[in-house]
Amino acid sequence: VKKSKPTNESFLPTLNMTFLEGSERAVKWEYDPYATTAQWTCTATLVKVEPVPFAEGAFRKAYHTQDLSKPNESGRYVSKISKKPTARGSYFEDVRMQMIAKKWADKYNALKPPKKIEFLQSCVLEFVDRTSSDLVCGAEPYVEGQYRKYNNNSGFVSNDERNTPQSFSHFTYEHSNRQLLIIDIQGVGDHYTDPQIHTYDGVGFGIGNLGQKGFEKFLDTHKCNAICQYLNLQSINPKSEKSDCGTVPRPDLIFPDTSIERD
Ligand code: ATP
Numbered sequence: 001v002k003k004s005k006p007t008n009e010s011f012l013p014t015l016n017m018t019f020l021e022g023s024e025r026a027v028k029w030e031y032d033p034y035a036t037t038a039q040w041t042c043t044a045t046l047v048k049v050e051p052v053p054f055a056e057g058a059f060r061k062a063y064h065t066q067d068l069s070k071p072n073e074s075g076r077y078v079s080k081i082s083k084k085p086t087a088r089g090s091y092f093e094d095v096r097m098q099m100i101a102k103k104w105a106d107k108y109n110a111l112k113p114p115k116k117i118e119f120l121q122s123c124v125l126e127f128v129d130r131t132s133s134d135l136v137c138g139a140e141p142y143v144e145g146q147y148r149k150y151n152n153n154s155g156f157v158s159n160d161e162r163n164t165p166q167s168f169s170h171f172t173y174e175h176s177n178r179q180l181l182i183i184d185i186q187g188v189g190d191h192y193t194d195p196q197i198h199t200y201d202g203v204g205f206g207i208g209n210l211g212q213k214g215f216e217k218f219l220d221t222h223k224c225n226a227i228c229q230y231l232n233l234q235s236i237n238p239k240s241e242k243s244d245c246g247t248v249p250r251p252d253l254i255f256p257d258t259s260i261e262r263d
């Protein structure tokens, strides 16, 4: 007699998904930064995670993943799994951080800057059929194109001449009344992912939250640009070099010309 354990096939009718060889069941956790209660919600899904990573960063490996609950969209996702054993809670903290950054991106876009930005909708996936290793990961849509790091949480600023990512960081600092700073801006074009939030009190948002030290590192290296001016952000003058602020055209004179931003 065949022993029956719950299979993907028996799980499928409730989900209305097509079985794909190698797929597995997962619980998908999403965070709504606008909700006042019940910010976390979960749904059942089927995913297929490629066994070999296609990329890796300092801390995580990235795997192509198909989300079978998205039959109408491409369903192309990236699963990110820590290289070192990581507490389940820190995956949730990363998603919460990215979704809070998403809310700040909405505030930024509301000021009608020349280029709108977005943070990818991320989620936690828990693999319910696994019994060991990598029971949980972070996931988000896969974005085609050149992935770039624009700044980091300890004062690195890319020399690619993009204004928007740098101004967004500055914007979060000013518009939070200097209570937080969203940094580690990276992604494809202005589709961002994997941000870090520094807070005045240094509480929350994982070990990358460098608190006021993080603010200082940003203030030391950020150079205000035409978008900072357009947003009326209080100018920051790096100690080492003179800021661009005095020499760029007044953005209100050139707006809505997008020449204050390069690709
Ligand atoms: P770092 O510390 O440098 O930020 P990390 O360990 O946080 O690295 P991730 O940022 O998670 O690593 O991503 C690792 C790599 O996966 C990236 O460098 C990029 O090449 C790729 N990648 C990450 N997210 C996506 C995405 N949404 N779409 C396409 N590629 C991605």
Ligand code: MG
Pocket: 057, 186, 194
């Ligand atoms: Mg990263």
Ligand code: ZN
Pocket: 166, 167, 170, 222, 223, 224, 225, 228, 233, 235, 236
């Ligand atoms: Zn600035």
